[in-house]
Amino acid sequence: MNHHRLPANWIHHRLLPLAAGLCVSTVAALLAWVVIDISHTKARTEIAAQAQSHLLQIRDRLDRQLQSTLSVPETVAAFIAAQGSMSPDIFATVVGRLLEHQRNIRNLALAPDNVISDIYPRVGNERALGLRYLDNPQQRGAVERAIQTRRTVVAGPIPLVQGGLGIISRTPVFLSHPAGQVPAQGPKYWGIVSLTVNADTLFADVGLQTDQMGFQIAARGLDAMGSQGAVFIGRPQLFDESPATLDVPLPGGGSWTLGAVPTGGWAAAGRAPTLIVMLSYAFALMLGLLSARLVRAHQQLLALATHDRLTGLPNRRLFEDRLSQAVLAAHRDHRAGALLLVDLDGFKAVNDDLGHASGDQLLVRVAQRLAAVARASDTAARLGGDEFALVLNVVESPEAALDSAHRVLAALVAPMGLDNGQHVLIGASVGVALFQGPAVESLPALMDRADRALYASKRSGKGLATLAEAAALPGS
Numbered sequence: 001m002n003h004h005r006l007p008a009n010w011i012h013h014r015l016l017p018l019a020a021g022l023c024v025s026t027v028a029a030l031l032a033w034v035v036i037d038i039s040h041t042k043a044r045t046e047i048a049a050q051a052q053s054h055l056l057q058i059r060d061r062l063d064r065q066l067q068s069t070l071s072v073p074e075t076v077a078a079f080i081a082a083q084g085s086m087s088p089d090i091f092a093t094v095v096g097r098l099l100e101h102q103r104n105i106r107n108l109a110l111a112p113d114n115v116i117s118d119i120y121p122r123v124g125n126e127r128a129l130g131l132r133y134l135d136n137p138q139q140r141g142a143v144e145r146a147i148q149t150r151r152t153v154v155a156g157p158i159p160l161v162q163g164g165l166g167i168i169s170r171t172p173v174f175l176s177h178p179a180g181q182v183p184a185q186g187p188k189y190w191g192i193v194s195l196t197v198n199a200d201t202l203f204a205d206v207g208l209q210t211d212q213m214g215f216q217i218a219a220r221g222l223d224a225m226g227s228q229g230a231v232f233i234g235r236p237q238l239f240d241e242s243p244a245t246l247d248v249p250l251p252g253g254g255s256w257t258l259g260a261v262p263t264g265g266w267a268a269a270g271r272a273p274t275l276i277v278m279l280s281y282a283f284a285l286m287l288g289l290l291s292a293r294l295v296r297a298h299q300q301l302l303a304l305a306t307h308d309r310l311t312g313l314p315n316r317r318l319f320e321d322r323l324s325q326a327v328l329a330a331h332r333d334h335r336a337g338a339l340l341l342v343d344l345d346g347f348k349a350v351n352d353d354l355g356h357a358s359g360d361q362l363l364v365r366v367a368q369r370l371a372a373v374a375r376a377s378d379t380a381a382r383l384g385g386d387e388f389a390l391v392l393n394v395v396e397s398p399e400a401a402l403d404s405a406h407r408v409l410a411a412l413v414a415p416m417g418l419d420n421g422q423h424v425l426i427g428a429s430v431g432v433a434l435f436q437g438p439a440v441e442s443l444p445a446l447m448d449r450a451d452r453a454l455y456a457s458k459r460s461g462k463g464l465a466t467l468a469e470a471a472a473l474p475g476s
Helices: 016-083 088-098 137-149 199-206 236-240 274-306 316-333 347-354 356-373 398-413 443-459
Strands: 105-112 118-120 153-159 165-175 188-198 215-220 231-233 244-249 255-262 336-345 379-384 387-395 427-435 465-467
Touching (some): 016 199, 016 244, 016 274, 215 236, 231 236, 274 316, 316 379, 336 398, 443 465
Antiparallel strands (some): 153 165, 165 188
């Protein structure tokens, strides 16, 4: 069975700080983006609610203004229904008084039998006298609807000949019958009271303007056609920008549709300031850099704790850990490994004759050659002084382990150059101990076997490699 695990030295990989910094920066930037996006979404929701509230306020003011304005034709219609008619003098007096405080009304006309007979003010509106509503295609529909429903019908806004937009109301008049007398065919139809309202001033009074309070406003439903009508206030494109909308029902069944979008559009609405966004991502980058430095510092601390300061090889502490892992893996996978203890021959003489600095340089050269002999899966270590070790995780046979030991001897016997230009010759002795078998051998026992083999090489003349005796079987 194959067992996959991280290599033992992954924590020391030179790219680990960079990887850690990138991961932390990415996560921090992602979190910053999520927070900014949530804040943006929340702000947009609040702005949408504000837009809806603003439209509600406009509709409320518009309803009140229309009710106040439409009370004029309703009053005149009630007078005619009660009196049966209204003389020109009374018409001018009553309507003049009613319109004193109604600056939005352009004119009011009486149309008995659907023909305009009188209009106030008369000056400037003389051409309207004699107009037959039922003969005029533009007027006929609204008049017939008012007669059928017996209710005021509002149409508009529509372009006026005099300029600007006008809102037209048609109030049907049905004569009241004397008390106690009920006509067989119901109340008698008298005619229409027509009112023309200046839409421009009306909309200005209620705050229905194109840009206000941080919103762009538009209205559509020309001639009270609701969402099917043309836009009569603001930009037509506004209704393609997902606006907050609100319908305004009109007397007689028509309606207008109001729309609002934030000034600058929804994309910019509630967006965090650019400086805040830049600072957030800069903070994410700083976290990444700080994480990389912390990982690098941790690597350096681990290196100081687990590696020899002079040669850079694993020290005894890390060596014992690697050896323990190798022994357990060999037992688990039913294969053999080997421990090579290396002791330099002639090092003391170099240290005494050339000084400690040269001795240190020599140890560094030895470490480099020992590391070059080791395979990627092996561990070369310095145990202290001139003692080194090599852990072979996998060996095919005792002979293969001895071949590795001889390669070590061959590498160390070659002349080694020092910084001062001198070349020195040293040798080494090696003790080789295999670890394998049905039971896991303790590290002290394994080290003892390798150490006895090393001293056997020393006693035999140095420069040799000796294979230790096999480990004792459990219970023997």
